[in-house]
Amino acid sequence: MxxxxxxxxxxxxxxxxxxxxxxxxxxxxxxxxxxxxxxxxxxxxxxxxxxxxxxxxxxxxxxxxxxxxxxxxxxxxxxxxxxxxxxxxxxxxxxxxxxxxxxxxxxxxxxxxxxxxxxxxxxxxxxxxxxxxxxxxxxxxxxxxxxxxxxxxxxxxxxxxxxxxxxxxxxxxxxxxxxxxxxxxxxxxxxxxxxxxxxxxxxxxxxxxxxxxxxxxxxxxxxxxxxxxxxxxxxxxxxxxxxxxxxxxxxxxxxxxxxxxxxxxxxxxxxxxxxxxxxxxxxxxxxxxxxxxxxxxxxxxxxxxxxxxxxxxxxxxxxxxxxxxxxxxxxxxxxxxxxxxxxxxxxxxxxxxxxxxxxxxxxxxxxxxxxxxxxxxxxxxxxxxxxxxxxxxxxxxxxxxxxxxxxxxxxxxxxxxxYARTQSRRRSAFLHMVARLTNKEIAGDDLEEELLSILLERHDIVEDEFDRLIREAWILDMDRPATQDEVFEILAQAIAERIDIPVETAREKLLTREQEASTIIFPGIAVPHAIPHIVVEGEGTFAVFIVRNVHGITWNDQTVYTAFCLAGSKDKRDLHLRALMAIAQIVQTRIFTEEWLKARNPQELKTILLLAERKRT
The missing domain is CATH 1.20.1740.10 (Amino acid/polyamine transporter I)
Incomplete structure (x- = not known):
């Protein structure tokens, strides 16, 4: 308590x-x-x-x-x-x-x-x-x-x-x-x-x-x-x-x-x-x-x-x-x-x-x-x-x-x-510092998660379902310019692993959806963001996949810098609309744009989304 x-x-x-x-x-x-x-x-x-x-x-x-x-x-x-x-x-x-x-x-x-x-x-x-x-x-x-x-x-x-x-x-x-x-x-x-x-x-x-x-x-x-x-x-x-x-x-x-x-x-x-x-x-x-x-x-x-x-x-x-x-x-x-x-x-x-x-x-x-x-x-x-x-x-x-x-x-x-040694498995910031200096990865990010929880409490943020989706979201930060087809290929692989469907099926759904209706693109503040979405079989399934590319993604006749991909079953249509609304509110603020382009890694991108000012439901 x-x-x-x-x-x-x-x-x-x-x-x-x-x-x-x-x-x-x-x-x-x-x-x-x-x-x-x-x-x-x-x-x-x-x-x-x-x-x-x-x-x-x-x-x-x-x-x-x-x-x-x-x-x-x-x-x-x-x-x-x-x-x-x-x-x-x-x-x-x-x-x-x-x-x-x-x-x-x-x-x-x-x-x-x-x-x-x-x-x-x-x-x-x-x-x-x-x-x-x-x-x-x-x-x-x-x-x-x-x-x-x-x-x-x-x-x-x-x-x-x-x-x-x-x-x-x-x-x-x-x-x-x-x-x-x-x-x-x-x-x-x-x-x-x-x-x-x-x-x-x-x-x-x-x-x-x-x-x-x-x-x-x-x-x-x-x-x-x-x-x-x-x-x-x-x-x-x-x-x-x-x-x-x-x-x-x-x-x-x-x-x-x-x-x-x-x-x-x-x-x-x-x-x-x-x-x-x-x-x-x-x-x-x-x-x-x-x-x-x-x-x-x-x-x-x-x-x-x-x-x-x-x-x-x-x-x-x-x-x-x-x-x-x-x-x-x-x-x-x-x-x-x-x-x-x-x-x-x-x-x-x-x-x-x-x-x-x-x-x-x-x-x-x-x-x-x-x-x-x-x-x-x-x-x-x-x-x-x-x-x-x-x-x-x-x-x-x-x-x-x-x-x-x-x-x-x-x-x-x-x-x-x-007594105490057997009760704690947290990784200290000291280990993070050593890992950073030696260019090694540390498995798990329990300290980052605790600090994030403290930040949410400090900002009086009561998390909703979209926040939960962002916590569990798959995120990729690309280090080179890319095309829409390349991003779809990457997203298809991620969707296939997360939702357990064939890669070909995920790729086909993305391409078909794009042909039927062009992807929603939110202009944001000087930085456009694409939001492709697909419907998958089954019930109770919904996930968010995010690709950021500060070098730019060629998307039809535009250049965008982020793709928020939404993949969910038909019974999650209401959640799909709420997610769209949340993303729209977040990306159209100047503070978000400045922080988003300066973020150093996927963990920081996730933190920016969770701390962003928006109406929570």
Missing amino acids: SLKKGLSTLEVFSIATGAMISSGLFVLPSIIYREAGVGLSLSYLLAGFLLLPAVFSQLELSTAMPKAGGNYLAVERILGTAAGVVAGITNWLAISLKAGFALIGIGTFMTLLFPHLTEQEIKLIAMGACIFFTLLNIVSVESSGKAQVIMVGGLLAILAAYILLGYRAMDFSNFVKAPAGDIHRILGAAGTVVISYGGITKVASIAEEVKDPGKNLVRGIMLSFWVTIAFYALAVLVTQGLLSHEELTSTYTPISTAAGKLVGPVGVWLTGLATLLAFITTANAGIMTASRNPLSMARDGLLPSFFGRVSGKTGTPIPSILTTSAVILAVVAGLSIENFAKVASLFMLFTYILTNLSVIVMRYAGLVNYRPTFKSPFFPVLHITSIVVYAILIVDMGVLTIAIAGGIILLSLLWYLV
Whole structure:
């Protein structure tokens, strides 16, 4: 069952922004300051730009394949099932862990309001919040999205007030007294901060639930990205201007400390509220996006089908949400937060590498039905460079973090070998790329068919009987000029094989029909198309045969560029007329003519016909 499409640009923006703004703004600045010094704000700006290639690549893949699962779906289809299993499990765990940390942050910052809370009480608050957001996500994605809009709106309003009031009170001597951070230390600090922006790429996991993802997903994510960079950079700049070197290095709540210095207890309470909202929105977005990974993997048979169930009543993947929440509750209840925070960050960087690599493979694979509405710029230099940068950041994370992450990756590969390998027979885009580079043919076109189905869904096309005929149509793309007799000979061979009649009979019917009544020729837009048709014996038979020749076919006293041959039994007369009408509507549009003559192969010709604008019955 498909997920319900209910998210608008504003809701995508709110989910993405909520997934980014949390500890990276309210806790991390004091830690980053110790390394970057006066370049604190610059580190946040650089971190955002380090993530930009991953954002571009994810948008390209998500607008080409707007389905639940995001990174997992793209990696599995492009790099293969083994890589997909690893990406799916690590991506799921990374988002779940980040959501768990945000929930603990909720409990921790409640101590601003209730200073005497114990560690156990903090964890109980975090677990209660997890249960609440789980129920909210189960009810509907729209409810969760609308709640996110309200919370993010409140968060940004408080931050905007803090920036505007704080700027007037800044002491610029604090920048002079700050440690001088050299470029190496600033870049190192940016590598630490980059994870704070990581939630934005995870929004791709809910692409299937976005209305018109080609527009709303791109607009929502890009708006969120630039707004978040601006708020991050300005907020830490103001904070650095409000706090002295000693104050900034001695607090783990720098914004609340600066707000208290600015306007007293009211500032502490308001920024404390903003902090809570930040952690709440991160946790809510985390549950929402993480749960779509096991859903998508179950759809592909790589996890038990239980995870792929979608409620007919709420339109949400309840088993996947509940399982994700159980993992998050386990994180909150007792796992080592420090070690797993670094592991989650490593997994995110690992995912960014796979995402950029996927775009490179997809572009070079030459798949006809890969048609993203957004294309990442500066290909492939930006993508290759970002892969190298992300790999360097992973190496800098230390042996223990890499060892823990490596163990989880090995367990993922073990799951692939034991279970998932036998469940999937899809041919990845990587194999298509290899075939293209080596001039070899790949049997089957399951990936092309899936991409075509996604395109039809993206264009809100409900297929009719003519579409079915085109899917099954025989197509030949000729590479030299031809005559009518030559085309009839080719068509006779094809009709004989498809309908199981002698070649001579098929040829005779074509010639006889042409003598009795000249073939219908539609002028189109500057490019005429012939539509010969014959009646065959029997019942329930109808097929379409297509020959394209950009060099021209001499047809009586005209030159045509396509022959749409219709062959059917008498009882399919009604379908014959509907097919004629459909072809007439399709060929008489300028867009069709331009695309038809530029098409690279029969698969692309079929796609053009299926996506053509016409009245469907």
